[in-house]
Amino acid sequence: MTRAEPARRVSAMVLTALLGAFVLAGFGPARAEEAGGEHEIERQDWSFGGFRGQYDQAQLQRGFQIYQQVCSACHSLDRVRFRNLAEPGGPDFPVEAVKQLAVTWPYQISGELDDEGNPIDRLPGLADPIIGPYKNDKQARAAQGGALPPDLSLIVKARTIHNESSWPLHVLTMLSDVVTGYQEGGADYVYGLLTGYKDPPPAGVEMAEGKYYNVVFPGHQLSMPPPLSKDSVVEYQPESGVKASFEQNAHDVTAFLAWASDPSLDSRKVLGWQVLLYLLITTVLxxxxxxxIWSGVKH
Incomplete structure (x- = not known):
């Protein structure tokens, strides 16, 4: 046996395994459809997706409008400050407009004390978080029939798509995600949740009292009623140039929540490309x- 023979055998084994994985992967989508393809979460086209994606400022502004008019009735953004809405890389609203927004926000800051030690409520300012209607979890549960509306600051990072495909297809999907820089699983899940309500629920499904059927939510029974409706969409400003629709509303508010979860995405990606360029130049030098140095040395 020559020295090259073991290497050839290893290469053949690796090639056979890869071919087998591709063959098995071809049956993955068919099995998924047989198991209930309606629950599959489709990947959306996001401006911030991939290695070079960036947030769409206009979309973030529309998304904040959806949050303000719909989501803020129950949910807070405790890790987002009003001033963040005026910073580059985000919605980038004018500072004066954000100041006016803060002082007219319907919910006041609680838990602070005046000079005499008495608890007070005050209007929020630029440095304050975007709070929701409830002062604590007990109050929120009491108002929502026992359900606790989550804070939406990190909701897109806290959720993702669960891959239930066979392991060969799962491995190939992971490799594809690495190559394409796919990190939008949380955004795809949130969009799927917002658009995944079904009324009435499928035949044979018994719903608990106060629950709503959602094809994406685990268990399919969700305490939150549909926040968006095809019959009552949130209209955008005429100068936005975008026609409002149920899907557009869901897409825009999901993009805004993605920014809330990762506000440094734009600058981080720019820095990443700068680092790669630096490493390339350094390697050439x-x-x-x-x-x-070694050109005059004989080998």
């Missing part, structure tokens, strides 16, 4: 230096 080191190679040229090596050639110059």
């Amino acid at each position: 080191l190679y040229l230096a090596k050639r110059s």
Whole structure:
């Protein structure tokens, strides 16, 4: 046996395994459809997706409008400050407009004390978080029939798509996600949840009292009523140039919540490309230096 023979056998085994994975992967979608393809979460086209994606400022502004008019009735954004709405890389509203928004926000800051130690409520300012209607979890549960509306600051990072495909297809999907830079599983899940309500529920499904059927939510029974409706969409400003629709509302508010969960995405991606360029230039210079230093040495 030659020295190259073991290497050839290993290469053949790896090639066979990869071919087998691709063959098995071809049956993955068919099995998924047989198991209930209606529950599959489709990947959306996001402006911030991939290695070079960036947030769409206009979309973030529309998304905040949806949050303000719909979501803020129950949910807070405790990790987002009003001033963040005026910072580059986000909605980038004018500072004066954000100041006016803060002082007219319907919910006041609680838990602070005046000079005499008495508890007070005050209007929020630029440095304050975007709070919701409830002062504590007990109050929220009492108002929502025992359900606790989650804070939406990190909701997109806290959720993702659960892959239930066979392991060969799962591995190939993971490799594809690495190559394409796919990190939008949370955004796809939130969008799927907002658009995944069914009324009436499928035949044979018994719903608990106060629950709503959602094809994406685990268990399919969700305490939150549909926040968006096809019959009553949130209309955008005429100058936005975008026609309001149920799907557009869901897409825009999901993009805004993605920004709330990762506000440094734009600057981080720019820095990443700068670092790669730096490493490329450094590699070329080191190679040229090596050639110059060792060019006179006989090998």
